[in-house]
Amino acid sequence: KNQVEQSPQSLIILEGKNCTLQCNYTVSPFSNLRWYKQDTGRGPVSLTIMTFSENTKSNGRYTATLDADTKQSSLHITASQLSDSASYICVVSARRGNYQLIWGAGTKLIIKP
Amino acid sequence: GAGVSQTPSNKVTEKGKYVELRCDPISGHTALYWYRQSLGQGPEFLIYFQGTGAADDSGLPNDRFFAVRPEGSVSTLKIQRTERGDSAVYLCASSHGDRADTQYFGPGTRLTVL
Numbered sequence: 001k002n003q004v005e006q007s008p009q010s011l012i013i014l015e016g017k018n019c020t021l022q023c024n025y026t027v028s029p030f031s032n033l034r035w036y037k038q039d040t041g042r043g044p045v046s047l048t049i050m051t052f053s054e055n056t057k058s059n060g061r062y063t064a065t066l067d068a069d070t071k072q073s074s075l076h077i078t079a080s081q082l083s084d085s086a087s088y089i090c091v092v093s094a095r096r097g098n099y100q101l102i103w104g105a106g107t108k109l110i111i112k113p
Numbered sequence: 114g115a116g117v118s119q120t121p122s123n124k125v126t127e128k129g130k131y132v133e134l135r136c137d138p139i140s141g142h143t144a145l146y147w148y149r150q151s152l153g154q155g156p157e158f159l160i161y162f163q164g165t166g167a168a169d170d171s172g173l174p175n176d177r178f179f180a181v182r183p184e185g186s187v188s189t190l191k192i193q194r195t196e197r198g199d200s201a202v203y204l205c206a207s208s209h210g211d212r213a214d215t216q217y218f219g220p221g222t223r224l225t226v227l
Contacts (some may be wrong), residue, residue: 040168042220091155100158103158104155
């Protein structure tokens with residue numbers, strides 16, 4: 001069964017600190033993996049997208065990694081800011097005829113001053 | 114347009130009523146998606162349009178849910194005989210080509226069924 005699991009479910013850190021969010025997936029055949037940021041009351045916004053051959057991609061203070069062998073991805077946030085408070089959702093796409101996106105439940109990140 | 118817009122932003126209705134939720138995608142985007150998101154969960158796929166046709170409606174939970182996109186632009190999600198379990202945020206997204214492309218999301222419509 002195609003699944004995406006994220007950990008932790010929620011995380012609270014102090015402003016200025018770094019953090020890493022995890023995503024494990026069992027999706028086949030794998031096509032790509034995306035990280036989205038969703039602010040409360042808003043739609044998700046794409047942060048990064050990585051294909052099988054890419055193992056790291058950065059977007060400002062966000063760096064995503066992908067290990068296609070272990071089927072794990074992480075999102076590292078450097079020097080966190082209050083505006084980073086949001087849910088971060090991992091989405092894995094499978095190309096099996098009718099292209100599918102499998103969404104994780106997200107990690108709720110709270111940055112405290 | 115500048116982004117995906119959805120109306121209304123909030124909708125409160127009574128159990129058994131009919132509701133329509135509207136999505137205006139980014140101009141020129143051929144693909145349009147509807148998702149449903151419950152509190153603390155990731156978006157749940159409902160339906161995917163490519164142009165005017167529904168390319169994949171496998172996520173629609175039952176026949177009370179229906180969506181149209183008659184001119185390949187604006188889409189309407191229709192829910193008949195609403196139930197309390199339909200309460201959620203309904204998200205619309207669009208992309209330039211197909212599901213392989215980055216999806217741009219609207220702000221969502223929060224539906225509350227009393």
